[in-house]
Amino acid sequence: MKLYQTGELAQKARISIRTLRYYDKTGLLSPSQHSEAGYRLYTESDLQRLQYILALKYLGFSLDEIKACLQASPRHLSERLAQQKAMLLDKRAELDLILRAVDASLHLLRKNPDDPEALSSILHVYQAEHNQERVRQHLTPSQRSHMRELYETSYSEEARRKLESREWTDESRREHYRQYDEFRSTLQRLTAENADPTSPQAQHMAHLLTQINARVSQNDPAVLEGMKTAWNRYNELPEDKRPPAYHFTDAERDFLKRAMTHFHSRRPATP
DSSP states (O other), X not given: OOOEEHHHHHHHHTOOHHHHHHHHHTTSSOOSEEOTTOOEEEOHHHHHHHHHHHHHHHTTOOHHHHHHHHHSOHHHHHHHHHHHHHHHHHHHHHHHHHHHHHHHHHHHHHHOTTOHHHHHHHHXXXXXXXXXXXXXXXXXXXXXXXXXXXXXHHSOHHHHHHHHHOOOOHHHHHHHHHHHHHHHHHHHHHHHTTOOTTSHHHHHHHHHHHHHHHHHHTTOXXXXXXXXXXXHHHHTSOGGGSOGGXXXXXXXXXXXXXXXXXXXXXXXXXX
């Protein structure tokens, strides 16, 4: 049976000895054997595991994610790879948008080198495209149509005008999406754990949702009324018309309702 010392395995895999030692220290790849003198000895099976680790690392997985993949069943690994592919496609779409904005900016600056307003308009278009790209990634054409109809029938003309006239910076949009993703994942986790809706974690989640809603509504009565109507009408849609990105299970809705009730009961009354 072929055995490799640390230096030999590192050379064969084209990585550093330091990396191999770190993998051993973290439990990612430990040698199957040791010599009488205490040197690490790796087998062909260890080499295959190392090649698998390096392949996942190349695909963008973190070391913690790789460790989870090594312990997972083939089905779970397939799901993780599918998730990784979706994330990489998102990144590629983001880069494509940025490249289009750069190309347009270069073209415009060659024609009008002293026109900063022109460059600003290009960036504004890029931000709008970025928002539309996210919608396209998460909703089917049919779902987009239903959500658009829901938006137009739930919000008054005044509310729609106010929403559509607001300008979001790229930074504020990213923060909005980050907070929403955190809210959804926290709600799913706490519901699955059958947590207490009055717990600090649940109340943090309620506070997060309040911030998200305030950012969208700007506490405008017309917009708030539209949000309330849209939420009620969304829950009346058939299951197959509800986009997964916005879907809440009955258990999640119940948990959220109790968490929000407790959250608002502890807030000081508005004079």
